[in-house]
Amino acid sequence: MLLYDAVLISSLAISFIDHYHYKLQLIQASFFRQYQPPLGHRRKNNHPQNDMKTRNQPNRNTQTTGEDDVIREIGHDTKANGALANTSQDGVSKFLKHSGSRRRGLKKQDDYPSNCDSADKLKGNEKQVKADKYAQSVLEVKDSKNSSPLNPNDGSPQQVRSELEDLMADIDWEDGSNPNLNCDNNHPDYINNNITIELDSLPGTAKRKPIRRASAEEKVVAELVHRAHLLCLIARGRLIDSACNDPLIQAALLSLVPAYLLKLLEAPNLTMNALTSLVNWFHKNFHVKISSGERSFQLGLARALETHEGTPEEVAALSVALFRALNFSARFVSILDAASLKPDADKWDDTSQGRKSDKGIFDSSTIMVTRSNEASTSSGKHTAPVGVDKKIASRTPTKASSQRKNKKSGQSQRKNEKSGQSQTISRDTDSLIVDQLTEKNMDPSSKGSKRKADIEFEMQMEMALSATAAQASECHLDNDVKSSSIGSPGLSSFKRLKKIEIVESQEMSTAVGSRKTGAPLYWAEVYCSGENSTGKWVHVDAVNAIIDGEHKVEAAAAACKTNLRYVVAFAGQGAKDVTRRYCAKWYKIASHRVNSTWWDAVLLPLKELEARATEGTSKVSNNEKREERTYLEDMELETKALTEPLPTNQQAYKNHHLYALERWLTKYQILHPKGPVLGFCSGHSVYPRACVQMLHTKERWMREGLQLKVNELPVKVLKRSIKVNKGKVPEADEDDENDCIGPGGTIDLYGKWQTEPLCLPSAENGIVPKNDRGQVDVWSEKCLPPGTVHLGFPRIFAIAKKLEIDYAPAMVGFEFRNGRSFPVYNGIVVCSEFKNTILEAYAEEEERRGAEERRRNEAQALSRWYQLLSSIVTRQRLNNRYAEGTSSQPSNDIQKTNDSSHHHTSEDIHKPISDQVNEDVGQPAIVPSPLYEEDHEHVFLTNDNGSDAESSTRTKRCRCGFSIEVEEL
DNA sequence: ATGAACAAGCGTACTTTGCCGAGG
DNA sequence: ACCTCGGCTTTGTACGCTTGTTCA
Incomplete structure (x- = not known):
């Protein structure tokens, strides 16, 4: 079981480490950004989110050994002592160490x-x-x-x-x-x-404390730590859940239950009343005490069963085991009080004196x-x-x-x-x-x-x-x-x-x-089929002898400064997020929870396991009913999510997922339709969040493949800042009434409801419709005029020009350099009918271009080799002539040299290029002849060359006996 | 204790359609 | 003469979000 958990941890940790790797990439990216020019609008691809998408590709092989070490270590720790909590801390401390070097100084x-x-x-x-x-x-x-x-x-x-x-x-x-x-x-x-x-x-001078806010990197690290902690806490929950299934523990617990209680519980449909006496009995018999010593959870559970005392975790787990022994559908529920998602919450700041988020990473409940x-x-x-x-x-x-x-x-x-x-x-x-x-x-x-x-x-x-x-x-x-x-x-x-x-x-x-002590952290949920006509999951806190006290949990946790951000129910090695059941004010915890996409992805497989386990009891036998139970609970949680009471403070509406106040709308937002009014807060009307619409300029909508409907007036007009506008010629703006930048430097904004799918003039007679700059703005495929295609290849315009096919340069974005923006072009836009023709011609042209380039390179290489060899020959000749101090007939020698070099050159030139290259590429081993030491210019005859097939070498011989061994490549 | 208002720091989206010289 | 390619002060601003402080 421990091994299995280790595997889970590892697999979960992989995704976490994946993001850790992503963080490293971020750092690398920021490093490279320093030294590389920005790529204009393509820089959006460098955005972390985009980057994350690419990171999420199934490319596990790219994990570095360091990551593997982390995984191995997590797995090893887990296997070694089963203390996943330790693993959690190890993982978190690793990240803190990593980030600490930077943060410490600050x-x-x-x-x-x-x-x-x-x-x-x-x-x-x-x-x-x-x-x-x-x-x-x-x-x-x-x-x-x-x-x-x-x-x-x-x-x-x-x-x-x-x-x-x-x-x-x-x-x-x-x-x-x-x-x-x-x-x-x-x-x-x-x-x-x-x-x-x-x-x-001076001491005592009331000086405002300099505010140092967390950097982006710190936020990333904090989120990674948060995720790692969550994964570890989930694994811990699964461990406890599996311990609750121990048949020995269940049997032992069952043997302790008095017979009269067993009779009460024999009713076909379980009700809360029937549970009450059992919970009271359990509460009287099992007490919370402080644990001593480190041991595995299963041992601890057995010890708690034996002594009737244990940690709240153990007692809650025992209650779950008892319920399962009685054949109830029971879950082990835990508040996952993970490390804060916000980096500043980890600070030990005495000045704030723990007013709000003054807690350490492990100072959780x-x-x-x-x-x-x-x-x-x-x-x-x-x-x-x-x-x-x-x-x-x-x-x-x-x-x-x-x-x-x-x-x-x-x-x-x-x-x-x-x-x-x-x-x-x-x-x-x-x-x-x-x-x-x-x-x-x-x-x-x-x-x-x-x-x-x-x-x-x-x-x-x-x-x-x-x-x-x-x-x-x-x-x-x-x-x-x-x-x-x-x-x-x-x-x-x-x-x-x-x-x-x-x-x-x-x-x-x-x-x-x-001190966050005494907070309810663990309890059970028992499915009471006799409640609510359809059945209901009932909160059972056996530690405190509370039944159906789900509405009390949030208040109790808040009183103990415990963040009720994640409430997870464990069963059958699976887990399900049931936070909604216990949280009345979701808006308060929403910002403290991890990205929901990631969280849902993590819980998805676990949720299925949980559903299978909780519905697989003998009392509910057919599949339809099982699905109904999950469906009903999901509906219940969903309903609760959509029926939150209106907050009483205005600021809560800033990021509320259900409601909005007009005063908190941003520059590019508007209420449309403006109603219905759901209520009032401090005199301000409360509207549904669904009424909040985003506004954009005409151009911006066009980039998304939308255009304004006819005669639509801007719903909002913003004033353009003077500084931005000062560089512009005023007359130009005034002339263009219809432009998004209106008269007097204003920006006209439109809502999505004012737009329709982009309807560009289609290509006719092989002519590409162009804009006033003679080009086509290709923000996306949607922006292409009907009947045209975008061919994003370099030098392709030359082909179109050569074939006399109408085309337009494709502008794909802007690049910012030297404080100015320049359009970035990528290929051309042509009518679809010419696509194949152009592509074929382009392929041919590219092939020709490639061949020509190869030829040019070869010729260049040949020329360089010739230069090299002739310089060697010249040096040899000079050595032969002047090394021993003899200098007879210098004028003749020069003439001879010129002749021989000319001879050599003409010989080479008349040879095929490939032969020249093959012959010349090699390491010449010059063996001077003892007979013709001076005043001789070697001439290598083409038919006098001995070749060795085995060693691929060829020996060039002069009549004087001088030979050069060249190796053919 | 709580909320409103304000201040300040940080991150990020938005901005937006050459010019010139060298070399082929 | 014409064309291609690459280098050139690696922007600057405003807004939104978050957090801290003060005051009621």
């Missing part, structure tokens, strides 16, 4: 002060100064090694921080022994170091990834909590002070833990990744807040326990609390904090909410 600047106490800005600035000092000292040390002096002013702050960060990454934070990293510790070196730090602004680790923290593991709300910390100064008091003891205790209890306190992979992610953004001062966070976290966890498992036995809770105190700074302080907690219970309850 973000650190903001993140450094953010980790200091924002309430005390002066202190924060001091810490910043220390961090900078430390960075400079680091650079000095590094530079002293390289024996090159460093000007402290040379390094930019970002460079310094980057260096600092790299160095800090190598430091073992657990030791806590490096005084340089302690913000509160003023190292003497720093005091003595004569460095001046200039502050941009997804227990399968992090909560178990958090839970294990409270049961003795020393895992730094992630994303503890600093707002809470600042609100509880007492706790903070007590934490400071216990800081020393905490540190020493950590050392003890490390040495003595390595088994229980050793960090697992998840926590390491989490720490890498968090500590990247932490400055040395974060040590303090980290310990503060520990305390906060433990308290919140305890609150969560009481909230989610109020029925849990006191003794277990006590055990957990006791064990949790092992990893805390001190038992006494913790007890003291417990008192504070009681006093501030009201405040802490809010804090618990802000």
